[in-house]
Amino acid sequence: ALYSNPTDLPSTSYDYVVVGAGVGGGVIAGRLAELQNVRVLLIEAGPDNRGLEAVAVPFLCTTLSPNTVYDWNYTTTPQTGLFGRSIAYPRGRLLGGSSSTNYLGWTRGSQDDYDRMARASGDERWSWKALEPMFRKVEQLLPPPDGHNTAGQIDPSVHGRAGPLGVVVGSSLPIDDMVINVTKQLPEFPFNLDMNSGKPIGLGYSQASMRNGSRESSATAYIHPALAAANLRLDVLVNAHVTKLLQTGHEDGLPALRGVQFAAVGNATFHTVNATREVILSAGAVATPQILMLSGIGNATHLNATGIVPLVHLPAVGQNLQDHVSLRSIFLVNSTDITYDDLHRNAALNATMMSAWERTRSGNYSSPPTAQIGWFKVPRDALGSLGDASAGPTSPHYEIVFVDGYSGASVPETGRYLSIVSVVVSPSARGSITLASASPFANPVIDLAFLSTPADILVAREAVKAVQRLAAAPAFKDYIVAPVGAFANVSTDDQIDAYVRGNSDSLWHPAGTARMAPFGSSEGVVNPDLTVKKMRGLRVVDTSIYPFIPAAHLQAGLYAVAEQAANIIKASVHRP
Numbered sequence: 001a002l003y004s005n006p007t008d009l010p011s012t013s014y015d016y017v018v019v020g021a022g023v024g025g026g027v028i029a030g031r032l033a034e035l036q037n038v039r040v041l042l043i044e045a046g047p048d049n050r051g052l053e054a055v056a057v058p059f060l061c062t063t064l065s066p067n068t069v070y071d072w073n074y075t076t077t078p079q080t081g082l083f084g085r086s087i088a089y090p091r092g093r094l095l096g097g098s099s100s101t102n103y104l105g106w107t108r109g110s111q112d113d114y115d116r117m118a119r120a121s122g123d124e125r126w127s128w129k130a131l132e133p134m135f136r137k138v139e140q141l142l143p144p145p146d147g148h149n150t151a152g153q154i155d156p157s158v159h160g161r162a163g164p165l166g167v168v169v170g171s172s173l174p175i176d177d178m179v180i181n182v183t184k185q186l187p188e189f190p191f192n193l194d195m196n197s198g199k200p201i202g203l204g205y206s207q208a209s210m211r212n213g214s215r216e217s218s219a220t221a222y223i224h225p226a227l228a229a230a231n232l233r234l235d236v237l238v239n240a241h242v243t244k245l246l247q248t249g250h251e252d253g254l255p256a257l258r259g260v261q262f263a264a265v266g267n268a269t270f271h272t273v274n275a276t277r278e279v280i281l282s283a284g285a286v287a288t289p290q291i292l293m294l295s296g297i298g299n300a301t302h303l304n305a306t307g308i309v310p311l312v313h314l315p316a317v318g319q320n321l322q323d324h325v326s327l328r329s330i331f332l333v334n335s336t337d338i339t340y341d342d343l344h345r346n347a348a349l350n351a352t353m354m355s356a357w358e359r360t361r362s363g364n365y366s367s368p369p370t371a372q373i374g375w376f377k378v379p380r381d382a383l384g385s386l387g388d389a390s391a392g393p394t395s396p397h398y399e400i401v402f403v404d405g406y407s408g409a410s411v412p413e414t415g416r417y418l419s420i421v422s423v424v425v426s427p428s429a430r431g432s433i434t435l436a437s438a439s440p441f442a443n444p445v446i447d448l449a450f451l452s453t454p455a456d457i458l459v460a461r462e463a464v465k466a467v468q469r470l471a472a473a474p475a476f477k478d479y480i481v482a483p484v485g486a487f488a489n490v491s492t493d494d495q496i497d498a499y500v501r502g503n504s505d506s507l508w509h510p511a512g513t514a515r516m517a518p519f520g521s522s523e524g525v526v527n528p529d530l531t532v533k534k535m536r537g538l539r540v541v542d543t544s545i546y547p548f549i550p551a552a553h554l555q556a557g558l559y560a561v562a563e564q565a566a567n568i569i570k571a572s573v574h575r576p
């Protein structure tokens with residue numbers, strides 16, 4: 001059942017206690033509850049997702065962050081690579097976690113991304129070959145919200161048919177043919193029928209996590225169905241902030257951590273619940289290292305300096321933070337069709353679209369704002385001695401996203417726009433999550449180290465040049481009028497670099513802060529079975545565990561990784 005008051009919980013002891021109801025936690029809780037005679041508790045700091053219309057409506061995804069009640073509302077440290085700017089750093093805070101606030105993009109990543117993960121962990125269970133069936137297990141390929149014929153826009157044979165999570169091609173947009181025509185005109189940007197085949201290079205139609213015109217999240221696809229299933233024994237506690245993990249004993253000469261301490265939001269009374277089998281930490285790549293450090297697990301020097309008694313010295317906790325730098329380049333266009341700009345500033349149109357969604361889950365509001373997506377390599381040899389951080393030949397260096405309107409906080413009063421977003425998807429920079437204080441309620445220190453390496457700024461620059469070449473394609477001749485804003489007068493490398501550093505943002509994909517390393521290795525935080533090193537009773541299942549960030553939006557990959565993690569946990573004969 002779902003509880004919002006800790007004292008209502010039927011028990012203080014469960015077989016498994018899962019911390020954080022995002023992608024990792026939602027999948028794990030739903031799957032472990034399938035075990036016979038097993039009781040699972042999922043603890044989430046935020047509220048239930050049900051009844052929140054802005055969360056359900058795909059088009060409204062951009063209104064859910066930053067600085068809303070559905071978000072943790074973090075901010076990064078001043079980023080030297082961004083001319084000293086601090087940027088807002090959204091993370092979802094409700095059932096479904098960031099999958100309840102994200103932009104619904106469904107991109108799996110490349111074969112090489114996962115094969116590199118298998119190599120780095122020494123475990124074939126993380127290879128593309130092993131994870132490809134997991135992607136299928138997650139997915140249920142569904143028709144697009146507007147019911148248009150998607151032949152030539154997706155390869156159905158790549159996708160799962162019977163999984164819990166709906167995946168669709170978005171509704172048709174007036175710009176579709178124009179954008180796809182570019183692939184016929186500029187050979188360097190080839191068409192890709194399905195970027196989720198393991199070979200993403202090329203440009204094609206984007207896919208989204210959706211069902212019946214509504215957002216699909218780990219809450220809609222895993223948590224609520226498990227709660228509703230009479231034969232599953234899942235309890236979910238919302239509005240409960242986990243403050244630390246507690247040592248419950250010693251096993252094999254190592255500390256066992258099967259206790260979870262938490263407080264109801266807005267109440268400083270601490271409660272404790274224990275797991276007889278395991279605690280699974282799935283609070284996301286920002287909060288998972290924070291909770292580990294609050295529990296005395298991390299770099300002992302840092303912990304001592306913050307006033308926390310070290311329990312297990314694991315210096316990789318919070319280190320190796322990777323994320324994707326993104327930049328919106330915007331063009332004034334000559335459109336005779338409605339663009340998203342009209343939706344943002346025309347109240348009557350907005351009301352019509354909202355009521356179309358409410359009545360029949362149709363219209364513009366039934367798709368997320370992303371049109372086409374492309375994944376590309378910088379020219380061969382461009383990186384020279386700077387080093388190539390991509391995972392291999394099938395992994396891109398940068399991504400291009402088309403948006404049918406002005407992408408950004410303040411849509412101008414007049415004019416229609418096309419945005420082309422460029423993203424550094426195989427970054428070499430590594431930042432960190434550290435503690436600002438020993439208080440579990442204080443935000444951690446988030447340093448993304450964005451654009452701190454020569455290779456990353458080169459890729460960001462090359463991506464902007466690609467945007468300029470794309471915009472100059474014959475297909476856009478009668479459509480694009482001119483670049484606007486900071487992008488208007490950018491041509492030399494120095495100007496591009498200044499534009500990049502002055503305007504880039506994050507794509508909100510933190511990863512790597514509790515990274516996997518082989519069994520027996522003193523590197524990393526978790527073993528290849530995701531158990532935390534040097535202790536018993538604790539695993540991590542969220543984007544923290546990636547040794548390298550995949551070159552993709554992270555949700556699809558994590559759903560597959562979490563399905564694999566559930567298989568591993570189910571197969572392990574307990575004693576963990």
Ligand SMILES: Cc1cc2nc3c(=O)[nH]c(=O)nc-3n(C[C@H](O)[C@H](O)[C@H](O)COP(=O)(O)OP(=O)(O)OC[C@H]3O[C@@H](n4cnc5c(N)ncnc54)[C@H](O)[C@@H]3O)c2cc1C
Binds near residue numbers: 045097105284
């Ligand atoms: C604005 C935004 C847009 C995005 N767009 C896309 C997209 O279009 N496509 C895509 O693939 N990916 C996208 N992502 C990224 C994707 O959603 C995340 O990578 C994914 O959700 C990560 O899953 P996770 O389980 O690691 O963490 P999360 O989904 O963030 O879940 C962590 C959960 O733990 C909870 N939690 C944290 N601390 C505590 C605590 N102390 N006590 C209790 N609970 C706690 C949180 O509230 C949250 O529910 C986006 C992310 C954001 C923020």
